[in-house]
Amino acid sequence: MADPAAPKSESDDSDGFDETGLGAGIAIGMAIGVSIGIGTDNLALWLPIGVAIGVALGAGINQ
Template identity: 60%
Template structure:
């Protein structure tokens, strides 16, 4: 369940950023879809970094 919440926050962030850029640059469809993709990618990147830190901490103990 925790993973779904992170993904939802990434999608929400992407929608907000994509909408702002889309309105500003007069191409809402392009920027909305790019914003969602970038938001989801950022959430997965954060998750991977946290997993790497946990593994490194467990190996050092």
């Protein structure tokens, strides 16, 4: 357990960015990319596209 009287380190600073929204966005984007990639038989193309969409979606969730 952390000592509540100890000074906060730089890593403890909250910049208002919630990492769970980004993770959820990436997971959703990957699922979409894999689904389309399997359907079109071009997983190598659609997986990174899905991840990129997921990052954008996750960043939007955090706003």
